[in-house]
Amino acid sequence: MKAYSEMTKEELSAELEELKKQYHKYQEMDLKLDMSRGKPCREQLDISMGMMDALNSQADLTCEDGTDCRNYGVLTGIQEAKVLIGDMMENNPDNIIIYGNSSLNVMYDTVSRAMTHGILGNTPWCKLDKVKFLCPVPGYDRHFAITEYFGIEMIPVPMSPEGPDMDMVEKLVSEDDAIKGIWCVPKYSNPQGYSYSDETVRRFARLKPAAKDFRIFWDNAYGIHHLYDDQQDYLIEILAECKRAGNPDLVYKFASTSKITFPGSGIAALATSPNNLEDILKQMKNQTIGHDKVNQLRHVRFFKDIHGMTEHMRKHADIIRPKFEAVLEAFDRNLAGLGIGEWTKPKGGYFISFDALPGCAKSIVKLAKKAGVTMTGAGATWPYGKDPEDKNIRVAPTYPTLDDLKTAAELFTLCVRIISAEKLLSEMN
Numbered sequence: 375m376k377a378y379s380e381m382t383k384e385e386l387s388a389e390l391e392e393l394k395k396q397y398h399k400y401q402e403m404d405l406k407l408d409m410s411r412g413k414p415c416r417e418q419l420d421i422s423m424g425m426m427d428a429l430n431s432q433a434d435l436t437c438e439d440g441t442d443c444r445n446y447g448v449l450t451g452i453q454e455a456k457v458l459i460g461d462m463m464e465n466n467p468d469n470i471i472i473y474g475n476s477s478l479n480v481m482y483d484t485v486s487r488a489m490t491h492g493i494l495g496n497t498p499w500c501k502l503d504k505v506k507f508l509c510p511v512p513g514y515d516r517h518f519a520i521t522e523y524f525g526i527e528m529i530p531v532p533m534s535p536e537g538p539d540m541d542m543v544e545k546l547v548s549e550d551d552a553i554k555g556i557w558c559v560p561k562y563s564n565p566q567g568y569s570y571s572d573e574t575v576r577r578f579a580r581l582k583p584a585a586k587d588f589r590i591f592w593d594n595a596y597g598i599h600h601l602y603d604d605q606q607d608y609l610i611e612i613l614a615e616c617k618r619a620g621n622p623d624l625v626y627k628f629a630s631t632s633k634i635t636f637p638g639s640g641i642a643a644l645a646t647s648p649n650n651l652e653d654i655l656k657q658m659k660n661q662t663i664g665h666d667k668v669n670q671l672r673h674v675r676f677f678k679d680i681h682g683m684t685e686h687m688r689k690h691a692d693i694i695r696p697k698f699e700a701v702l703e704a705f706d707r708n709l710a711g712l713g714i715g716e717w718t719k720p721k722g723g724y725f726i727s728f729d730a731l732p733g734c735a736k737s738i739v740k741l742a743k744k745a746g747v748t749m750t751g752a753g754a755t756w757p758y759g760k761d762p763e764d765k766n767i768r769v770a771p772t773y774p775t776l777d778d779l780k781t782a783a784e785l786f787t788l789c790v791r792i793i794s795a796e797k798l799l800s801e802m803n
Protein backbone atom coordinates (compact mmCIF):
# COMPACT_ATOMS: atom_id res chain seq x y z
CA MET A 375 0.00 0.00 0.00
CA LYS A 376 1.06 3.59 -0.75
CA ALA A 377 2.14 6.01 1.93
CA TYR A 378 -0.84 8.11 3.02
CA SER A 379 1.03 11.31 2.20
CA GLU A 380 1.34 10.17 -1.43
CA MET A 381 -2.38 9.45 -1.86
CA THR A 382 -4.68 11.83 -3.66
CA LYS A 383 -7.60 13.30 -1.78
CA GLU A 384 -9.95 10.87 -3.52
CA GLU A 385 -7.80 7.85 -2.67
CA LEU A 386 -7.50 8.86 0.95
CA SER A 387 -11.23 9.58 1.26
CA ALA A 388 -12.05 6.13 -0.15
CA GLU A 389 -9.55 4.57 2.26
CA LEU A 390 -11.14 6.41 5.21
CA GLU A 391 -14.62 5.29 4.26
CA GLU A 392 -13.50 1.66 4.11
CA LEU A 393 -11.66 1.95 7.44
CA LYS A 394 -14.73 3.39 9.13
CA LYS A 395 -16.80 0.43 7.99
CA GLN A 396 -14.28 -1.89 9.60
CA TYR A 397 -14.31 0.20 12.77
CA HIS A 398 -18.10 -0.13 13.07
CA LYS A 399 -17.74 -3.90 12.96
CA TYR A 400 -15.38 -3.73 15.94
CA GLN A 401 -17.83 -1.46 17.78
CA GLU A 402 -20.52 -4.09 17.38
CA MET A 403 -18.25 -6.68 19.04
CA ASP A 404 -18.67 -4.95 22.43
CA LEU A 405 -14.97 -5.40 23.32
CA LYS A 406 -13.51 -4.81 26.77
CA LEU A 407 -9.74 -5.12 26.32
CA ASP A 408 -6.93 -3.50 28.29
CA MET A 409 -3.48 -2.70 26.89
CA SER A 410 -2.86 0.09 29.37
CA ARG A 411 -0.68 -1.15 32.23
CA GLY A 412 2.44 -3.24 32.33
CA LYS A 413 1.02 -6.02 34.43
CA PRO A 414 1.94 -9.70 34.18
CA CYS A 415 -0.92 -11.92 33.03
CA ARG A 416 -2.42 -14.73 35.05
CA GLU A 417 -0.20 -17.49 33.58
CA GLN A 418 2.84 -15.45 34.52
CA LEU A 419 1.63 -15.21 38.11
CA ASP A 420 0.90 -18.94 38.10
CA ILE A 421 4.55 -19.84 37.47
CA SER A 422 5.46 -18.36 40.87
CA MET A 423 2.86 -20.35 42.82
CA GLY A 424 5.61 -22.71 43.99
CA MET A 425 6.75 -19.85 46.18
CA MET A 426 3.64 -20.45 48.27
CA ASP A 427 4.95 -23.95 49.06
CA ALA A 428 8.51 -22.84 49.77
CA LEU A 429 7.50 -22.15 53.38
CA ASN A 430 4.87 -23.83 55.53
CA SER A 431 4.21 -24.40 59.22
CA GLN A 432 6.86 -27.17 59.30
CA ALA A 433 9.53 -24.98 57.73
CA ASP A 434 12.57 -23.83 59.61
CA LEU A 435 12.52 -20.05 59.25
CA THR A 436 16.07 -19.66 60.44
CA CYS A 437 18.62 -17.97 58.19
CA GLU A 438 22.09 -19.31 57.51
CA ASP A 439 23.49 -16.90 60.12
CA GLY A 440 20.96 -18.03 62.74
CA THR A 441 18.51 -15.12 62.34
CA ASP A 442 14.94 -16.17 63.14
CA CYS A 443 12.93 -14.60 60.30
CA ARG A 444 9.76 -14.69 62.39
CA ASN A 445 11.07 -12.02 64.71
CA TYR A 446 12.06 -8.34 64.60
CA GLY A 447 15.37 -7.12 63.31
CA VAL A 448 17.88 -7.07 60.45
CA LEU A 449 17.36 -3.57 59.09
CA THR A 450 19.04 -4.06 55.71
CA GLY A 451 17.65 -7.50 54.84
CA ILE A 452 18.76 -11.10 55.39
CA GLN A 453 22.14 -12.03 53.97
CA GLU A 454 20.90 -14.76 51.63
CA ALA A 455 18.39 -12.32 50.06
CA LYS A 456 21.21 -9.80 49.60
CA VAL A 457 23.26 -12.45 47.83
CA LEU A 458 20.37 -13.44 45.54
CA ILE A 459 19.35 -9.87 44.73
CA GLY A 460 23.03 -8.89 44.52
CA ASP A 461 23.47 -11.46 41.75
CA MET A 462 20.30 -10.22 40.06
CA MET A 463 21.49 -6.59 40.22
CA GLU A 464 25.15 -7.45 39.56
CA ASN A 465 26.16 -5.76 42.81
CA ASN A 466 28.07 -6.78 45.91
CA PRO A 467 25.63 -7.84 48.67
CA ASP A 468 27.40 -5.36 50.97
CA ASN A 469 26.17 -2.50 48.78
CA ILE A 470 22.53 -3.53 49.01
CA ILE A 471 19.56 -2.76 51.22
CA ILE A 472 16.60 -5.09 50.83
CA TYR A 473 13.35 -3.21 51.33
CA GLY A 474 9.68 -4.15 51.25
CA ASN A 475 7.33 -4.93 48.42
CA SER A 476 7.88 -2.07 45.97
CA SER A 477 10.85 -0.31 44.40
CA LEU A 478 8.69 2.66 43.50
CA ASN A 479 8.14 3.13 47.19
CA VAL A 480 11.93 3.13 47.71
CA MET A 481 12.32 5.77 45.00
CA TYR A 482 9.63 7.91 46.61
CA ASP A 483 11.32 7.49 49.97
CA THR A 484 14.70 8.45 48.51
CA VAL A 485 13.33 11.67 47.03
CA SER A 486 11.37 12.38 50.19
CA ARG A 487 14.47 12.00 52.40
CA ALA A 488 16.46 14.33 50.15
CA MET A 489 13.62 16.86 50.44
CA THR A 490 13.41 16.83 54.22
CA HIS A 491 16.98 16.00 55.29
CA GLY A 492 19.25 16.48 52.31
CA ILE A 493 21.86 14.11 50.91
CA LEU A 494 25.17 13.62 52.74
CA GLY A 495 24.97 16.84 54.75
CA ASN A 496 23.79 19.05 51.87
CA THR A 497 20.87 21.48 52.26
CA PRO A 498 17.51 19.69 52.27
CA TRP A 499 15.89 20.22 48.88
CA CYS A 500 12.75 21.67 50.49
CA LYS A 501 14.82 24.64 51.70
CA LEU A 502 16.00 25.52 48.22
CA ASP A 503 14.16 27.95 45.95
CA LYS A 504 14.15 25.52 43.09
CA VAL A 505 14.84 21.82 42.60
CA LYS A 506 14.87 20.29 39.12
CA PHE A 507 15.06 16.77 37.70
CA LEU A 508 15.94 15.64 34.21
CA CYS A 509 13.36 13.32 32.71
CA PRO A 510 14.28 11.26 29.65
CA VAL A 511 11.20 11.15 27.42
CA PRO A 512 9.15 9.22 26.73
CA GLY A 513 9.48 7.76 30.22
CA TYR A 514 7.69 6.11 33.13
CA ASP A 515 4.65 8.05 34.35
CA ARG A 516 5.05 7.00 37.99
CA HIS A 517 8.58 8.41 38.16
CA PHE A 518 7.24 11.72 36.93
CA ALA A 519 4.37 11.52 39.43
CA ILE A 520 6.85 11.33 42.33
CA THR A 521 8.82 14.41 41.30
CA GLU A 522 5.64 16.30 40.44
CA TYR A 523 4.23 15.48 43.88
CA PHE A 524 7.23 17.08 45.57
CA GLY A 525 7.01 20.19 43.40
CA ILE A 526 10.25 19.37 41.58
CA GLU A 527 10.49 20.99 38.16
CA MET A 528 10.89 18.40 35.42
CA ILE A 529 12.98 19.00 32.32
CA PRO A 530 12.41 16.59 29.41
CA VAL A 531 15.51 15.12 27.76
CA PRO A 532 15.03 13.28 24.44
CA MET A 533 15.74 9.54 24.29
CA SER A 534 17.42 7.75 21.41
CA PRO A 535 18.07 4.02 21.00
CA GLU A 536 21.41 4.70 22.80
CA GLY A 537 19.74 6.30 25.84
CA PRO A 538 19.16 9.92 26.88
CA ASP A 539 20.77 12.75 24.88
CA MET A 540 24.05 12.86 26.82
CA ASP A 541 25.25 16.16 25.32
CA MET A 542 22.19 17.77 26.82
CA VAL A 543 22.49 15.89 30.15
CA GLU A 544 26.17 16.82 30.56
CA LYS A 545 25.56 20.45 29.70
CA LEU A 546 22.54 20.89 31.96
CA VAL A 547 23.92 19.13 35.05
CA SER A 548 27.29 20.88 34.83
CA GLU A 549 25.74 24.35 34.53
CA ASP A 550 22.75 24.29 36.89
CA ASP A 551 23.13 23.33 40.56
CA ALA A 552 19.34 23.26 40.96
CA ILE A 553 19.34 20.04 38.92
CA LYS A 554 19.47 17.33 41.57
CA GLY A 555 18.59 14.18 39.75
CA ILE A 556 17.67 12.27 36.62
CA TRP A 557 15.22 9.39 36.21
CA CYS A 558 16.72 6.51 34.23
CA VAL A 559 15.32 3.13 33.17
CA PRO A 560 18.60 1.97 31.64
CA LYS A 561 17.65 -1.47 30.35
CA TYR A 562 14.60 -2.32 28.24
CA SER A 563 13.34 1.16 29.10
CA ASN A 564 9.73 1.96 29.84
CA PRO A 565 8.21 2.53 27.29
CA GLN A 566 10.66 2.14 24.37
CA GLY A 567 12.50 -1.00 25.40
CA TYR A 568 15.84 0.72 24.69
CA SER A 569 18.99 -0.20 26.59
CA TYR A 570 21.66 2.42 27.24
CA SER A 571 24.81 1.99 25.15
CA ASP A 572 28.25 1.50 26.73
CA GLU A 573 29.14 5.07 25.84
CA THR A 574 25.98 6.41 27.50
CA VAL A 575 26.68 4.54 30.74
CA ARG A 576 30.32 5.67 30.73
CA ARG A 577 29.27 9.27 30.21
CA PHE A 578 26.75 8.97 33.05
CA ALA A 579 29.46 7.72 35.39
CA ARG A 580 31.70 10.64 34.39
CA LEU A 581 29.16 13.43 34.85
CA LYS A 582 30.47 16.51 36.61
CA PRO A 583 27.34 17.92 38.20
CA ALA A 584 27.32 21.48 39.54
CA ALA A 585 25.26 20.16 42.51
CA LYS A 586 27.22 18.01 44.98
CA ASP A 587 23.95 16.29 45.85
CA PHE A 588 23.02 15.40 42.27
CA ARG A 589 22.10 11.73 41.99
CA ILE A 590 21.28 9.41 39.11
CA PHE A 591 18.08 7.50 39.91
CA TRP A 592 18.95 4.30 38.04
CA ASP A 593 15.78 2.21 38.02
CA ASN A 594 16.90 -1.11 36.61
CA ALA A 595 13.41 -2.57 36.79
CA TYR A 596 13.91 -4.82 33.74
CA GLY A 597 17.50 -5.97 34.29
CA ILE A 598 16.85 -9.68 33.64
CA HIS A 599 13.60 -9.39 31.69
CA HIS A 600 14.80 -10.70 28.31
CA LEU A 601 12.35 -11.93 25.67
CA TYR A 602 14.92 -14.03 23.82
CA ASP A 603 17.69 -16.43 24.75
CA ASP A 604 19.87 -15.57 21.82
CA GLN A 605 19.34 -11.80 21.52
CA GLN A 606 19.80 -10.04 24.82
CA ASP A 607 20.75 -6.47 25.60
CA TYR A 608 23.75 -5.93 27.84
CA LEU A 609 24.24 -3.01 30.20
CA ILE A 610 27.45 -1.85 31.86
CA GLU A 611 27.05 -2.04 35.64
CA ILE A 612 26.73 1.56 36.78
CA LEU A 613 27.98 1.38 40.40
CA ALA A 614 31.26 -0.20 39.33
CA GLU A 615 31.60 2.26 36.46
CA CYS A 616 31.01 5.25 38.80
CA LYS A 617 33.66 3.89 41.16
CA ARG A 618 36.13 3.49 38.29
CA ALA A 619 35.39 7.06 37.22
CA GLY A 620 36.08 8.42 40.71
CA ASN A 621 32.38 9.25 41.22
CA PRO A 622 31.33 6.47 43.64
CA ASP A 623 28.44 8.32 45.28
CA LEU A 624 26.73 9.48 42.08
CA VAL A 625 24.08 6.80 41.74
CA TYR A 626 21.14 5.19 43.53
CA LYS A 627 20.21 1.97 41.80
CA PHE A 628 16.78 0.36 42.26
CA ALA A 629 15.29 -3.01 41.38
CA SER A 630 12.59 -5.40 42.52
CA THR A 631 11.14 -8.84 41.91
CA SER A 632 7.75 -7.32 41.02
CA LYS A 633 7.75 -8.70 37.49
CA ILE A 634 9.61 -11.84 38.48
CA THR A 635 7.28 -13.18 41.19
CA PHE A 636 4.18 -11.27 42.35
CA PRO A 637 3.90 -7.51 41.73
CA GLY A 638 3.05 -5.91 45.03
CA SER A 639 4.26 -8.96 46.96
CA GLY A 640 7.84 -9.20 45.81
CA ILE A 641 10.98 -7.71 47.33
CA ALA A 642 12.60 -4.43 46.37
CA ALA A 643 16.19 -3.31 46.79
CA LEU A 644 18.53 -0.36 46.54
CA ALA A 645 22.23 -0.61 45.71
CA THR A 646 24.60 2.28 46.25
CA SER A 647 27.99 3.35 47.63
CA PRO A 648 29.00 2.86 51.29
CA ASN A 649 28.70 6.65 51.90
CA ASN A 650 25.19 6.77 50.52
CA LEU A 651 24.22 3.61 52.42
CA GLU A 652 25.35 5.14 55.71
CA ASP A 653 23.39 8.30 54.94
CA ILE A 654 20.24 6.32 54.15
CA LEU A 655 20.52 4.08 57.20
CA LYS A 656 20.58 7.12 59.51
CA GLN A 657 17.01 7.74 58.42
CA MET A 658 15.90 4.17 57.94
CA LYS A 659 16.63 3.13 61.51
CA ASN A 660 13.99 5.65 62.60
CA GLN A 661 11.56 4.45 60.01
CA THR A 662 11.43 0.69 60.58
CA ILE A 663 12.91 -2.17 62.58
CA GLY A 664 13.19 -4.13 59.36
CA HIS A 665 11.23 -5.26 56.34
CA ASP A 666 9.44 -8.54 55.69
CA LYS A 667 12.13 -11.20 56.22
CA VAL A 668 9.69 -14.08 55.77
CA ASN A 669 9.03 -12.92 52.21
CA GLN A 670 12.76 -12.47 51.63
CA LEU A 671 13.36 -16.04 52.81
CA ARG A 672 10.46 -17.33 50.71
CA HIS A 673 12.03 -15.82 47.60
CA VAL A 674 15.44 -17.30 48.42
CA ARG A 675 14.09 -20.78 49.12
CA PHE A 676 12.01 -20.69 45.93
CA PHE A 677 14.79 -19.57 43.57
CA LYS A 678 17.77 -21.00 45.50
CA ASP A 679 20.15 -18.85 43.46
CA ILE A 680 20.42 -16.64 40.40
CA HIS A 681 20.32 -19.66 38.10
CA GLY A 682 16.86 -20.48 39.47
CA MET A 683 15.82 -16.93 38.74
CA THR A 684 17.22 -17.00 35.21
CA GLU A 685 15.33 -20.23 34.47
CA HIS A 686 12.19 -18.64 35.87
CA MET A 687 12.61 -15.61 33.59
CA ARG A 688 12.71 -17.97 30.60
CA LYS A 689 9.22 -19.16 31.55
CA HIS A 690 8.01 -15.55 31.65
CA ALA A 691 9.60 -14.92 28.26
CA ASP A 692 7.90 -17.98 26.76
CA ILE A 693 4.53 -16.58 27.84
CA ILE A 694 4.98 -12.96 26.79
CA ARG A 695 7.23 -13.24 23.71
CA PRO A 696 4.33 -14.39 21.46
CA LYS A 697 2.35 -11.38 22.68
CA PHE A 698 5.06 -8.90 21.73
CA GLU A 699 5.46 -10.65 18.40
CA ALA A 700 1.69 -10.59 17.73
CA VAL A 701 1.54 -6.83 18.29
CA LEU A 702 4.60 -6.20 16.13
CA GLU A 703 3.24 -8.45 13.40
CA ALA A 704 -0.04 -6.49 13.36
CA PHE A 705 1.85 -3.17 13.28
CA ASP A 706 3.99 -4.39 10.38
CA ARG A 707 1.08 -5.83 8.42
CA ASN A 708 -1.26 -2.89 8.88
CA LEU A 709 1.03 0.13 9.15
CA ALA A 710 4.41 -0.51 7.52
CA GLY A 711 5.06 1.82 4.61
CA LEU A 712 2.06 4.08 5.31
CA GLY A 713 4.25 6.77 6.88
CA ILE A 714 1.82 7.32 9.73
CA GLY A 715 3.66 5.82 12.70
CA GLU A 716 6.88 4.42 14.07
CA TRP A 717 7.32 1.84 16.77
CA THR A 718 10.07 0.14 18.75
CA LYS A 719 10.94 -3.57 18.63
CA PRO A 720 12.21 -4.38 22.11
CA LYS A 721 14.17 -7.48 23.06
CA GLY A 722 12.94 -7.34 26.63
CA GLY A 723 10.98 -5.41 29.23
CA TYR A 724 7.26 -4.80 29.24
CA PHE A 725 6.41 -2.24 26.57
CA ILE A 726 6.39 -1.17 22.96
CA SER A 727 6.46 2.54 22.23
CA PHE A 728 4.39 3.88 19.34
CA ASP A 729 4.84 7.33 17.79
CA ALA A 730 1.91 8.52 15.72
CA LEU A 731 1.82 11.55 13.45
CA PRO A 732 2.08 14.72 15.59
CA GLY A 733 -1.27 15.77 17.03
CA CYS A 734 -2.83 12.29 16.71
CA ALA A 735 -2.05 10.31 19.89
CA LYS A 736 -4.95 11.57 22.03
CA SER A 737 -7.48 11.03 19.26
CA ILE A 738 -6.19 7.50 18.56
CA VAL A 739 -6.45 6.50 22.21
CA LYS A 740 -9.94 8.01 22.40
CA LEU A 741 -11.14 6.21 19.30
CA ALA A 742 -9.76 2.88 20.55
CA LYS A 743 -11.49 3.44 23.89
CA LYS A 744 -14.81 4.08 22.13
CA ALA A 745 -14.55 0.59 20.64
CA GLY A 746 -13.63 -0.99 23.98
CA VAL A 747 -9.80 -1.06 23.91
CA THR A 748 -8.08 0.82 26.73
CA MET A 749 -4.56 2.11 26.06
CA THR A 750 -2.28 4.04 28.44
CA GLY A 751 -3.50 7.65 28.32
CA ALA A 752 -1.75 9.65 25.62
CA GLY A 753 0.65 12.07 27.29
CA ALA A 754 1.32 9.74 30.25
CA THR A 755 4.89 9.13 29.07
CA TRP A 756 5.74 12.83 29.52
CA PRO A 757 6.21 14.94 32.67
CA TYR A 758 2.94 16.57 33.76
CA GLY A 759 1.14 14.26 31.29
CA LYS A 760 1.88 16.73 28.49
CA ASP A 761 3.36 15.34 25.30
CA PRO A 762 4.11 18.57 23.37
CA GLU A 763 3.72 16.85 20.01
CA ASP A 764 0.84 14.60 21.12
CA LYS A 765 2.34 11.60 19.38
CA ASN A 766 3.59 8.96 21.86
CA ILE A 767 1.49 6.00 22.94
CA ARG A 768 2.72 3.25 25.27
CA VAL A 769 1.60 -0.23 24.31
CA ALA A 770 1.56 -2.87 27.07
CA PRO A 771 1.15 -6.35 25.54
CA THR A 772 1.60 -8.61 28.59
CA TYR A 773 -1.75 -8.62 30.38
CA PRO A 774 -4.44 -9.59 27.81
CA THR A 775 -4.71 -13.14 26.46
CA LEU A 776 -3.03 -13.70 23.10
CA ASP A 777 -6.40 -13.79 21.30
CA ASP A 778 -7.62 -10.61 22.95
CA LEU A 779 -4.31 -8.94 22.24
CA LYS A 780 -4.51 -9.80 18.54
CA THR A 781 -7.97 -8.22 18.35
CA ALA A 782 -6.81 -5.18 20.33
CA ALA A 783 -3.75 -4.71 18.08
CA GLU A 784 -5.93 -4.90 14.94
CA LEU A 785 -8.30 -2.32 16.34
CA PHE A 786 -5.45 -0.08 17.46
CA THR A 787 -3.86 -0.04 14.00
CA LEU A 788 -7.27 0.67 12.49
CA CYS A 789 -7.64 3.67 14.82
CA VAL A 790 -4.15 4.87 13.84
CA ARG A 791 -5.12 4.71 10.17
CA ILE A 792 -8.47 6.46 10.65
CA ILE A 793 -7.08 9.33 12.70
CA SER A 794 -4.06 9.76 10.41
CA ALA A 795 -6.23 9.76 7.29
CA GLU A 796 -8.56 12.33 8.85
CA LYS A 797 -5.62 14.54 9.79
CA LEU A 798 -4.06 14.39 6.33
CA LEU A 799 -7.43 15.04 4.66
CA SER A 800 -8.08 18.06 6.86
CA GLU A 801 -4.66 19.39 5.89
CA MET A 802 -5.51 18.94 2.21
CA ASN A 803 -8.74 20.88 2.58
Ligand SMILES: Cc1ncc(COP(=O)(O)O)c(C=O)c1O
Pocket residue numbers: 412475476477478479514559564593595629630631632637638642
Ligand atom coordinates in the same frame (compact mmCIF):
# COMPACT_ATOMS: atom_id res chain seq x y z
C1 LIG B 1 10.50 1.36 35.22
C2 LIG B 1 9.67 0.82 36.34
N1 LIG B 1 10.09 0.96 37.60
C3 LIG B 1 9.36 0.49 38.64
C4 LIG B 1 8.15 -0.14 38.43
C5 LIG B 1 7.37 -0.59 39.62
O1 LIG B 1 8.16 -1.38 40.42
P1 LIG B 1 7.67 -1.89 41.84
O2 LIG B 1 6.54 -2.82 41.65
O3 LIG B 1 8.89 -2.56 42.39
O4 LIG B 1 7.28 -0.70 42.66
C6 LIG B 1 7.68 -0.31 37.13
C7 LIG B 1 6.38 -0.96 36.88
O5 LIG B 1 5.80 -0.85 35.85
C8 LIG B 1 8.45 0.18 36.06
O6 LIG B 1 8.06 0.06 34.79
